[in-house]
Amino acid sequence: MRLPTTKFKAVAYADSAGAPGSLLSSGTEVVGCTSGSTLTGALITPQSLTAGTPCWIGFITDTSVVLQQADAGTAGSKASNTYTGGAPGTAPAMTGGQASWLLYGNVSGITAHNWLELANNPALGDLSYVYSDTVNDEDLFTFGALSVTPDTIYTVAVKGNIRREAGGSPTLDFRTKSGGTTSSGGTTGIGPGATYEWRGSFFPLDPNTGVAWTASGLNAATSGMKIAS
DSSP, X not given: OEEEEEEEEEEEEEEETTEEEEEEEEBOOEEEEETTSOOOOOBSSOOOOOXXXXXXXXXXXXXXXXXXXXXXXXXXXXXXXXGGGOSOSBOOOOEEEEOOBOOOOOOOSOOSOTHHHHOOSSOOGGGSOOOOOSTTOEEEEOOOOOSXXXXXXXXXXXXXXXXXXXXXXXXXXXXXXXXXXXEOTTOOSBOOOSSOEEEEEEEOBOTTTSSBOXXXXXXXXXXXXXXXX
C-alpha cells in the first residue's frame, strides 16, 4: 500500500515522570509512505543526548495510518493533535497502552564508549551491539556498585548475549579485571552460535587476590569480553 500524500514530521520530547514533556525538536516534513519501506524524518534541531537520560521519539501526521506492530508489547503512546499547528511545545495528555511500533532514532557522533550499545534490557540483538573480528580485542566496562553489602560472595558471573557473523569459527572469553589482574574465569574459548544466545563465565575468586571477593573489590572491578581466536 502507498499513501502518496500523507504528511509526517518526526518529533522528540523530553521525559517528564515517565511521559512525554517539553518539545526538544520537530522534524522537516516528509510526504508519502509505502508499506514495507522505512520512512526517515530529520529533526530540524539535532539533539545532544545524555546517557541515562530518557527521551521520547515519535511523529505527527495529518491523517490516520495503519502501522506495522513490532511485537505484542503495548509500550506506545498517542494523542490527538492538529497537524497544521505543528508539534505542541508541551506534549498533550497521552493515551498509553498502544502497540509497540517500530520507531528508532539514528544517532551520530557517539563518543568512543561501547557500553551505550550494550546497556539494554532485554538485549536488542542486531539493533544494538558491538562487533570485532580482531583477535585480542577486549572491551571492559564499569558497573554500578552493589546496592547492599553481602556477607559472602560465592561467585561472580559475567554473561553476554552473543552470536557470530556468517562463516568462520571465532571464540571469545568473558573477562574480569580486578586491580592489575585480568581473568577469563572458569569457561574460556566460547564459540558463539549462528543465532543470539546467552553465554558466560564464572569467577569464584577475585583475580587480584586469589581469595573470595569482597564487596569493595567487586565494586572496583571491570568486566566484559575479549576475542580469543
